[in-house]
């Protein structure tokens with residue numbers, strides 16, 4: 001088995017395809033389309049894929065040049081509680097895994113566990129982006145779950 005989830009998925013191209021499939025599923029979903037309806041970053045899918053790649057054990061391109069974990073949490077903070085949307089986010093990710101043909105185990109269930117954990121993380125600051133501490137370590141995910149940050 002490859003050492004990282006990133007490698008098992010198939011590296012940068014495969015992560016980008018999964019991010020693109022997720023984004024397409026969101027745009028087609030009656031609940032998920034709303035947050036993506038305003039004009040966002042023109043390279044949104046590429047930036048998303050860079051973050052996902054790094055989180056899954058790939059290169060550190062996101063944190064090297066795009067932002068840190070606190071930045072990403074702040075982008076998702078301050079929207080109140082949104083359990084229905086979080087459930088749709090899980091459903092859209094499941095559909096995206098189907099779209100790109102990720103069925104093998106333990107890859108599929110590892111990605112599902114990472115995704116549920118990440119959706120919860122993004123929902124952890126419902127009141128305000130100002131509540132997110134600065135400089136939070138980048139959350140990496142391994143075959144055994146979250147990797148403890150280096151000290």
Ligand code: HEM
Nearest residue numbers: 035036040041044047048051067072085086089118119122
């Ligand atoms: C309920 C679930 C989620 C919603 C509604 C949501 C929504 C959004 C929106 C509206 C943007 C801005 C898009 C743009 O600039 O065009 C965004 C960006 C982003 N999201 Fe999410 N997201 C969700 C879950 C997640 C999860 C689970 C992750 C990580 C595993 C994630 C990682 C990111 C990243 C890395 C960016 C881009 C940051 C950047 O441009 O530097 N999101 N998200």
